[in-house]
Amino acid sequence: MAKPRIPTVKGTRDFYPEDMALRRWLYEHMRAVSEAFGYQEYDGPFLETLELYAAKSGEELVKEQAFVFPDRGGDLITLRPELTPSLARMVAQRQKQLTLPLRWWSFGPFWRYERPQRGRGREFFQWNVDMVGVATPEGDAELAAVGASFFRRVGLQPDQVRILVNNRRLMDAQLERLGIRAGLRKAVFRLIDRKEKMRPEAWEAYAAKIGLSPTQIQGLYDLFQRHDLWETSDELRRFFAAAEALGVAEYVRYEPTIIRGLDYYTGTVFEARDHEGRFRAILGGGRYDNLVAAVGGEPLPGVGFAMGDMVITLVLEAYGLRPALPLTPAQVLVTVFDDAHLLPSLRLAQELRAAGFRVATYPQPAKLGKQFKYANRLSIPVVAVLGPDELAQGAVALKHMGRGEQVTVRREQAVATLRAWLAVGSPGEGA
């Protein structure tokens, strides 16, 4: 414990090979799902100006939570806390030449200066998916379908993880019906957002404090029971019809208490939660119709969501879905019998690499037991032995570690044997 004299920065993680393998696994599934829906990969800078976030409806939240520091010239630099403002700028910059609607996705690091907790660090990775230039409920449903398709792909079932959906315009109309004036609705949205996190008495006290009457508070309670409320919204009726057509009906559900914290959402909002509610939101997103305008472009509608790597990892672990990934890409370990066989072993390894196999050599002569143990620990599926006997006969001994089966074949036949052994489901190929 006292070993790391130089600690990591608070809230950051080292990615050892096994961690990196999982990150890459997540990335591969995100890429596959994004591309299945025709989304293009893009990225923005990791460093941005503070102005970019200040421009975004002057949200103090983002400014207070971001890593901001002066560069050597004295300009204030921000480690990006989210991607949407960068996306808005990139779109605004090439608004005239981009082919709309555009479908873009990205996976990369983000930073937020927060108190680290389980599922929340100061440096994390996030999958962002956005569609810009179209303002239809079917577009909203497509984004939800991308998220749901990811869950399905990694093995999360609809009874384990679900995307809860609501619509701010619908809620706005409902609040108006309750006689809650427009100036108060932003605060009431925040109130609704905190419904699940507070005890009823505290929540009601908070509601009264922001100016709601007992009748209005009761009206909100009634609203929260209205799981059929979506039927009164044309947008949501179309949303759920599209979700059904997209094959993800079982993953989406109307939930009147979902409102999302961010101010820039204007229409449909959604977030994914685990069924037991043990974890914070797995993904969150919604429709934002004024974003590009905030950084100087013509107004363009958009819809998107973001999913962080930390919570989804916890959820996968909770449901036993964290995959067992290969520890090493090596398919073959070529042993080194003794000094005299070192160079011949290197030649054999290179021969096998030339044939397309991923081959590691033991880096120095050692007892064969030690070398086999090394292969076993790293789960390298095949061990090749080139000792005095094999060398004299122009042969090589190949051992299939999983089956414990060993054959001695002529050197020219080694490749064919390996092809047969490693043909399907060979480790290291990913999913």
Next chain:
RNA sequence: GUGGCCGUAGCUCAAUGGCAGAGCACCUGACUGUGGAUCAGGUGGUUGGGGGUUCAAAUCCCCUCGGCCACCCCA
């Protein structure tokens, strides 16, 4: 940024003021050209770091760093 719990071997944890331990892991050997099993032996720690109280501190106090929990906010 506020309040709270925690930090002992690589890992999971004991020891609650009195000689820092166990299991697993690791290394060596039994097995001189073969891993995963078994048996025997062995390495491993300034108890997160610093200061204080005490004859004596992993244990009590203060500071600090880190993790976790609740706020806050959100991925």
